[in-house]
Amino acid sequence: MTVVKNICCIGAGYVGGPTCAVLAYKSPDIKVTIVDLSEARIAAWNSDNLPIYEPGLDEVVFACRGKNLFFSTDVDAAIQEADLIFVSVNTPTKKSGMGAGMAADLAYVESATRRIAEVAKSPKIVVEKSTVPCRTAQSMRTILEANSTSEIHFDILSNPEFLAEGTAIKDLLNPDRVLIGALQTESGIEAQNALVDVYTHWVPKERVITTNLWSSELSKLAANAMLAQRISSINALSAICEATGADVDEVAFACGKDTRLGSKFLKASVGFGGSCFQKDILNLVYLSTQLNLPEVAAYWQQVVIMNEYQKKRFVRNIISTLFNTITNKKIAVLGFAFKKDTGDTRESAAITLIKDFIQENARVAIYDPKVEAEQIYMDLSEPGVVDTQKQLEKNIQICQSAYEAADDADAVVIVTEWDEFRDDQLDYEKIYAGMKKPAFLFDGRLLVNAAKLRQIGFKVSVIGKNELA
Numbered sequence: 001m002t003v004v005k006n007i008c009c010i011g012a013g014y015v016g017g018p019t020c021a022v023l024a025y026k027s028p029d030i031k032v033t034i035v036d037l038s039e040a041r042i043a044a045w046n047s048d049n050l051p052i053y054e055p056g057l058d059e060v061v062f063a064c065r066g067k068n069l070f071f072s073t074d075v076d077a078a079i080q081e082a083d084l085i086f087v088s089v090n091t092p093t094k095k096s097g098m099g100a101g102m103a104a105d106l107a108y109v110e111s112a113t114r115r116i117a118e119v120a121k122s123p124k125i126v127v128e129k130s131t132v133p134c135r136t137a138q139s140m141r142t143i144l145e146a147n148s149t150s151e152i153h154f155d156i157l158s159n160p161e162f163l164a165e166g167t168a169i170k171d172l173l174n175p176d177r178v179l180i181g182a183l184q185t186e187s188g189i190e191a192q193n194a195l196v197d198v199y200t201h202w203v204p205k206e207r208v209i210t211t212n213l214w215s216s217e218l219s220k221l222a223a224n225a226m227l228a229q230r231i232s233s234i235n236a237l238s239a240i241c242e243a244t245g246a247d248v249d250e251v252a253f254a255c256g257k258d259t260r261l262g263s264k265f266l267k268a269s270v271g272f273g274g275s276c277f278q279k280d281i282l283n284l285v286y287l288s289t290q291l292n293l294p295e296v297a298a299y300w301q302q303v304v305i306m307n308e309y310q311k312k313r314f315v316r317n318i319i320s321t322l323f324n325t326i327t328n329k330k331i332a333v334l335g336f337a338f339k340k341d342t343g344d345t346r347e348s349a350a351i352t353l354i355k356d357f358i359q360e361n362a363r364v365a366i367y368d369p370k371v372e373a374e375q376i377y378m379d380l381s382e383p384g385v386v387d388t389q390k391q392l393e394k395n396i397q398i399c400q401s402a403y404e405a406a407d408d409a410d411a412v413v414i415v416t417e418w419d420e421f422r423d424d425q426l427d428y429e430k431i432y433a434g435m436k437k438p439a440f441l442f443d444g445r446l447l448v449n450a451a452k453l454r455q456i457g458f459k460v461s462v463i464g465k466n467e468l469a
């Protein structure tokens with residue numbers, strides 16, 4: 001039976017870093033080396049200031065870094081030492097060429113796989129951790145087998161990651177399930193069992209699911225598509241609520257009490273963001289198109305269309321409420337990350353909203369507790385515009401607090417559900433006092449008690465709620 005003693009993880013990002021740090025934390029007998037091509041990222045992992053913000057991550061990393069957890073740029077050495085290699089590189093949506101805007105760009109997966117094939121000197125279990133289109137393991141196998149010899153045998157597994165940013169450490173320490181797919185051959189199943197053994201150091205055995213390779217790959221896309229679909233469903237209903245006087249919170253509560261539906265992921269919002277949902281649905285749309293299943297493609301595409309519509313609808317409501325113009329008005333945007341408890345801004349709704357505000361000649365003051373100014377400038381810059389920061393500075397101001405952002409503003413817009421923006425944490429009397437009158441507040445996250453803020457004097461508009469109800 002194969003016993004894993006040395007693990008390498010290629011890709012020290014939002015997934016590779018936390019996942020393998022928890023693995024090292026829970027498996028003191030296994031040496032874990034996380035490698036990346038980015039020297040800056042590895043230097044940050046080796047410093048006191050880790051490159052990503054995730055509650056609980058510091059404690060886990062600091063407990064085992066230098067003992068059985070290492071961060072390095074020496075990819076080849078880590079591959080050579082390891083019995084098992086996670087491939088946890090980015091798989092963004094392709095920007096140009098065929099399949100642009102839909103297909104996943106697998107260039108990083110391919111180059112990591114080629115590197116393994118080229119430098120490995122002993123048998124390896126190669127584990128697909130990145131989210132990939134169904135049957136990617138076949139391409140990886142072809143690359144690896146072209147290099148395999150009688151002494152160097154490669155097994156390939158699919159082990160998609162289900163962590164959610166913001167709760168990654170909690171999710172990894174106590175996962176709902178761990179999914180491991182393998183080819184149903186003798187050696188595939190032995191490799192699968194070796195990885196099951198690693199996880200059962202801390203995950204109850206009944207939560208470790210084993211399947212064939214393709215079910216595992218497709219399950220990850222399916223899970224994300226269904227989660228995003230729930231958000232688009234409640235957001236579609238939020239538009240109906242606003243038009244009829246139904247209250248989206250009450251509708252979600254009533255539906256969520258049905259045990260077949262459950263209450264999670266039924267919170268209406270300004271739209272989902274993040275690096276995964278849109279990318280993974282588009283991936284499914286592309287796969288369906290390739291498989292000549294146009295109706296299936298259209299079905300999943302609608303989840304993304306609904307999400308874009310929800311953002312536009314929110315902006316249109318703000319403009320019309322502010323007397324049909326936001327030219328030269330100051331809009332305070334609270335939150336820039338795609339959700340609370342992360343500094344990740346990939347595909348954040350804030351980016352789309354702020355670009356729309358700028359287009360309408362508004363002045364935008366932005367505050368987020370965990371996102372750096374440099375990141376905000378990068379996300380808002382348009383390709384090909386020289387000296388973007390200077391251009392953007394005409395329209396945006398990056399603030400150090402919600403109070404600074406709201407000072408002299410015409411409207412406050414809650415975009416990220418950070419706890420510090422709740423009405424029991426932020427001093428909304430102070431915010432109101434500093435604003436122009438009438439003072440408008442748009443809650444894109446169902447975060448505040450609108451009645452309480454109306455009493456202060458705010459004109460409040462909340463997603464999925466009609467003031468006249």
Ligand code: NAD
Binds near residue numbers: 090165
């Ligand atoms: P990321 O961009 O944060 O990290 C990927 C890292 O891989 C980068 O640091 C990059 O420099 C490195 N890299 C790329 N090619 C490399 C190579 N050949 N050798 C060494 N390093 C290389 O991405 P992420 O958010 O960690 O996502 C990784 C994968 O996990 C994606 O497929 C994503 O869809 C999936 N996923 C993400 C999440 C999430 O919440 N972010 C959750 C589950 C699954």
